[in-house]
Amino acid sequence: xxxxxxxxxxxxSSGSVADLADYTLSDExxxxxxxxxxxxxxxxxxxxxxxxxxCNDVGMVVWKCKxxxxxxxxxxxxxxxxxxxxxxxGSFSPDEDEVYEKA
Numbered sequence: 001x002x003x004x005x006x007x008x009x010x011x012x013s014s015g016s017v018a019d020l021a022d023y024t025l026s027d028e029x030x031x032x033x034x035x036x037x038x039x040x041x042x043x044x045x046x047x048x049x050x051x052x053x054x055c056n057d058v059g060m061v062v063w064k065c066k067x068x069x070x071x072x073x074x075x076x077x078x079x080x081x082x083x084x085x086x087x088x089x090g091s092f093s094p095d096e097d098e099v100y101e102k103a
Contacts (some may be wrong), residue, residue: 035063035080038103047103059087060099079103 036048
């Protein structure tokens with residue numbers, strides 16, 4: 001759940017970015033929002049994975065998210081896509097394009 005851990009950490013902590021790897025969400029937050037990172041597998045399809053922060057080898061990062069709201073009490077899924085500007089200066093290549101297209 002890298003994405004929501006990062007968002008919650010930046011919103012609620014005065015610690016350093018180095019502390020982020022050890023940051024975990026409260027059970028209360030996890031009840032309402034979850035995000036699983038997705039990467040392209042060997043067949044070129046997106047699949048959910050769990051890996052440490054900063055291990056991506058493509059500058060496009062994708063999460064499958066589920067949020068529980070008053071309108072969707074059983075949850076609603078959505079895909080979140082972000083460009084990782086720390087990966088090769090945020091440049092786009094065919095690899096980033098393929099990840100974005102699949103998402």
